[in-house]
Amino acid sequence: MSSYSPSETAEKSGFSIDTLRYYEKIGLLDGIARNASGRRVFTDDDLGWLGMLRCLRETGMPIAEMLRYSELARGGEETFGERLELLEEHDRRVEAQIRLLRAQQKKIKSKISFYGGPSGE
Amino acid sequence: MSSYSPSETAEKSGFSIDTLRYYEKIGLLDGIARNASGRRVFTDDDLGWLGMLRCLRETGMPIAEMLRYSELARGGEETFGERLELLEEHDRRVEAQIRLLRAQQKKIKSKISFYGGPSGE
DNA sequence: ATTCCACCTGGAGTGCGCTCCAGGTCAACC
């Protein structure tokens, strides 16, 4: 088994069918195959790419930048350098985001113990 | 010094003046004092509250829930239990968010090393 | 034959969280 209907793909990728269509429309998904009656047929490769997109989205990358990354990905090995740069930049932002979350979480926890949280009261 | 103009408050709190007005309008900020000519005057207490709001916002709490928290905060000590519950629930979401980020960051880093990232090439 | 269902399209609508705007006020400075 290596080809998937839109609904299977939605389930496996975690994106809704509407989002899959939207992503194809704006160019995040390229060359999605169609069967004889015009329906989308997703491959394992497509699922792999969707996994990458999901990773980028969930770490807060804006669609516009994912689009940039997609364009680079279409450019073949020549764009490895640029893709590397883009991901490293993003990785730094993710790192900063985690740091911020941790710092703010500390404040929340201290507020919790102020209100008499676990092992407080 | 213990009272601040809107622009000072914006600078100190990290929210824009427009956002401060908006927060007051929707009820996240309550009882902000005014001077004789109708301008807002923020106190250290207000700044403290804004710090809490900022913490909640930056950890992804939706405005609607911050509103709920604000209402509870107006309710005095009787609402400590509910506030505690709300913050504990939020803390768990923050924890999950951090975990997700860390997990996705791993994928990004492995992609980076695939592209020939630091100490790779 | 018809009912059903998953899918298709283009385009409109939604929810969130601001952000901007027009038109006005007031205190202060030149």
Place this chain on the structure above:
DNA sequence: GGTTGACCTGGAGCGCACTCCAGGTGGAAT
């Protein structure tokens, strides 16, 4: 007395990322 600048109000507008809708198609089951 005029100008400036920070502030005020109500309300419109915006950017993002979807999400929904109307109307239609094509294959499969009853």
